[in-house]
Amino acid sequence: MVELISADVLIVGSGLAGLRAAIEAARRSKGKLEIAVLTKVHAMRSHSVAYAGGTGAALYLDEGDSYDLHAWDTVKGAAWLADQDAVELFVRLAPQEVMQLEHWGMPWSRRPDGKIAQRKFGGHSFPRACFAADKTGLYAMQTLYDTALKYDNIKFYHEYFVTSILLENNEFRGLTAIELKTGNFYVFKGKAGILATGGAGRLYPFTTYSHSSTADGMAMAYRAGLPLKDMEFFQFHPTGLVPSGILISEAARGEGGYLINKEGERFMKKYAPERMELAPRDVVSKAEMTEILEGRGFKGPGGLDYVLLDLRHLGEDRIDERLPHIRELAIRFAGVDPVEEPIPVRPVAHYSMGGVHTNKYGATPAKGLWAAGEVACVSLHGANRLGTNSSSDCLVYGMLTGRQAADYALNTSLKDVPMERVEAEEKRIFDRMLKGSTGENPYHIRTEMQRTMGDYVYVFRNEEGLKTAIKKLKELRERFGEGHVADKSREYNINLVHVLELDAMLEIAYVTAMAALNRTETRGAHTRTDYPKRDDENWLKHTMIYRGADGEPKFDYLPVVITKWPPQERKY
Numbered sequence: 368m369v370e371l372i373s374a375d376v377l378i379v380g381s382g383l384a385g386l387r388a389a390i391e392a393a394r395r396s397k398g399k400l401e402i403a404v405l406t407k408v409h410a411m412r413s414h415s416v417a418y419a420g421g422t423g424a425a426l427y428l429d430e431g432d433s434y435d436l437h438a439w440d441t442v443k444g445a446a447w448l449a450d451q452d453a454v455e456l457f458v459r460l461a462p463q464e465v466m467q468l469e470h471w472g473m474p475w476s477r478r479p480d481g482k483i484a485q486r487k488f489g490g491h492s493f494p495r496a497c498f499a500a501d502k503t504g505l506y507a508m509q510t511l512y513d514t515a516l517k518y519d520n521i522k523f524y525h526e527y528f529v530t531s532i533l534l535e536n537n538e539f540r541g542l543t544a545i546e547l548k549t550g551n552f553y554v555f556k557g558k559a560g561i562l563a564t565g566g567a568g569r570l571y572p573f574t575t576y577s578h579s580s581t582a583d584g585m586a587m588a589y590r591a592g593l594p595l596k597d598m599e600f601f602q603f604h605p606t607g608l609v610p611s612g613i614l615i616s617e618a619a620r621g622e623g624g625y626l627i628n629k630e631g632e633r634f635m636k637k638y639a640p641e642r643m644e645l646a647p648r649d650v651v652s653k654a655e656m657t658e659i660l661e662g663r664g665f666k667g668p669g670g671l672d673y674v675l676l677d678l679r680h681l682g683e684d685r686i687d688e689r690l691p692h693i694r695e696l697a698i699r700f701a702g703v704d705p706v707e708e709p710i711p712v713r714p715v716a717h718y719s720m721g722g723v724h725t726n727k728y729g730a731t732p733a734k735g736l737w738a739a740g741e742v743a744c745v746s747l748h749g750a751n752r753l754g755t756n757s758s759s760d761c762l763v764y765g766m767l768t769g770r771q772a773a774d775y776a777l778n779t780s781l782k783d784v785p786m787e788r789v790e791a792e793e794k795r796i797f798d799r800m801l802k803g804s805t806g807e808n809p810y811h812i813r814t815e816m817q818r819t820m821g822d823y824v825y826v827f828r829n830e831e832g833l834k835t836a837i838k839k840l841k842e843l844r845e846r847f848g849e850g851h852v853a854d855k856s857r858e859y860n861i862n863l864v865h866v867l868e869l870d871a872m873l874e875i876a877y878v879t880a881m882a883a884l885n886r887t888e889t890r891g892a893h894t895r896t897d898y899p900k901r902d903d904e905n906w907l908k909h910t911m912i913y914r915g916a917d918g919e920p921k922f923d924y925l926p927v928v929i930t931k932w933p934p935q936e937r938k939y
């Protein structure tokens with residue numbers, strides 16, 4: 368049986384972007400709109416709580432920073448694939464968002480003069496990362512969640528798993544969702560929708576992401592007929608802790624940490640003589656992999672060969688003051704105290720530059736539907752995101768989309784949802800997936816999918832490897848069938864959740880590999896060893912990916928918006 372809930376604005380996801388959007392929509396509507404926030408985990412378990420290093424914004428214009436400098440760093444970091452009009456908007460709004468959080472009670476770390484402190488981060492030519500020790504995300508999420516709870520017209524639906532977006536005549540109508548506690552199936556009707564479901568890091572075996580970062584939102588949008596953009600660009604962060612993949616935040620290098628190889632050499636001097644360890648992530652990750660592949664790394668467990676991150680010269684006091692969480696993580700998960708020993712690290716899956724296509728204000732091509740945060744591709748980050756720009760992106764675009772969705776909902780009436788699609792979705796999940804038993808053990812399939820992505824769609828890529836990956840991913844989709852759920856109960860069926868997540872990941876892994884094969888150049892995080900040069904003549908354009916009637920991705924392209932900064936050689 369399908370149950371019905373109506374609200375004015377439906378927000379999927381309660382990370383930084385979703386919470387910021389909810390507050391803005393509630394504030395904007397002055398109590399006149401009901402805002403529903405649906406989240407498959409409890410709001411405070413969203414991946415955003417794990418962000419550590421900082422939030423980027425040009426705060427001190429009188430001390431030498433400027434919006435143009437922040438925009439220039441972002442565009443160069445993005446290997447010129449970012450849309451510069453969006454970047455210009457973003458850098459102006461980011462400082463307002465940092466101050467907004469401050470006013471809501473965010474405990475930013477301070478300078479001796481009492482102002483918000485900022486530290487260095489890769490690719491930024493000015494210390495621009497606002498932080499709260501190395502637990503920035505936890506504090507930012509607490510600040511936003513506390514603020515959201517003060518609004519009576521925001522209602523949280525914790526542990527509701529959204530399964531599809533309902534569009535009619537290219538207009539947003541609502542969502543379908545499962546309440547995990549009861550297993551009941553709901554249709555949520557809404558005037559406006561905001562997708563804020565985060566990134567797709569669980570496509571990879573070695574990843575910094577939460578278990579819940581499984582690409583659901585991207586797959587839902589794609590299946591509803593919306594285009595995905597630039598999916599070939601996935602960021603590998605240079606310092607994933609071996610063997611767990613837990614992130615050692617870039618704050619460690621921002622505070623002065625070095626990278627060294629087996630010969631004890633600070634190898635970054637060969638790859639980025641000026642910026643060294645604080646070059647952008649794509650540059651540092653490629654350097655690490657080159658060192659490892661050329662035999663100057665250390666042998667790691669299960670093929671996870673690594674280099675070392677050395678913090679010893681910072682001293683115990685500074686490490687405890689600025690990097691306490693990193694010290695704790697290294698001791699607990701690698702048995703290494705960074706005060707005494709360097710930390711084993713290697714490139715780790717960390718950020719989806721690609722996502723649901725939006726315009727520079729976060730609107731998707733469907734009327735009444737916006738996307739914000741990591742699920743969206745505006746594009747601000749182009750081929751490579753700079754550290755700290757994601758949390759500010761979530762705040763800025765949460766605010767922008769919340770405001771637009773509220774304005775739209777205030778002037779629209781609630782319309783019917785396409786019930787035949789709701790019924791089809793109910794049958795797919797409850798009759799075929801849950802009751803049926805087609806397809807193999809999903810956990811085996813998930814492991815094979817992740818291994819395939821880690822082996823062939825990682826830092827270095829080439830035609831042969833990508834074709835192997837595509838063939839394998841196709842085979843896995845066939846073996847998945849309609850999804851095999853062994854646990855047949857309705858209440859808290861986590862097995863069903865895993866199968867729904869895998870269904871989304873198989874779709875998005877395939878799109879990622881296909882887009883990577885399609886782009887025959889090297890740009891930012893997408894390195895094709897068989898096409899080692901950036902090719903602006905043919906490839907200074909966004910990839911747009913539509914799902915064809917046969918389920919196969921269809922490619923189209925969009926020009927990159929260049930305002931002030933024409934493409935140049937990228938040197939660090």
Ligand SMILES: Cc1cc2nc3c(=O)[nH]c(=O)nc-3n(C[C@H](O)[C@H](O)[C@H](O)COP(=O)(O)OP(=O)(O)OC[C@H]3O[C@@H](n4cnc5c(N)ncnc54)[C@H](O)[C@@H]3O)c2cc1C
Binds near residue numbers: 418419528566756
């Ligand atoms: C370990 C780590 C450290 C990072 N450090 C930094 C940093 O220092 N600075 C920085 O700027 N960025 C950093 N990032 C990146 C940044 O944290 C993320 O890009 C950002 O937090 C994403 O926020 P979000 O709001 O888009 O989504 P998330 O916080 O990922 O939240 C996604 C939400 O969507 C919900 N959801 C997903 N699917 C469904 C579904 N099917 N149904 C219902 N709900 C669903 C989830 O429940 C969750 O609430 C880091 C990322 C990681 C992983």
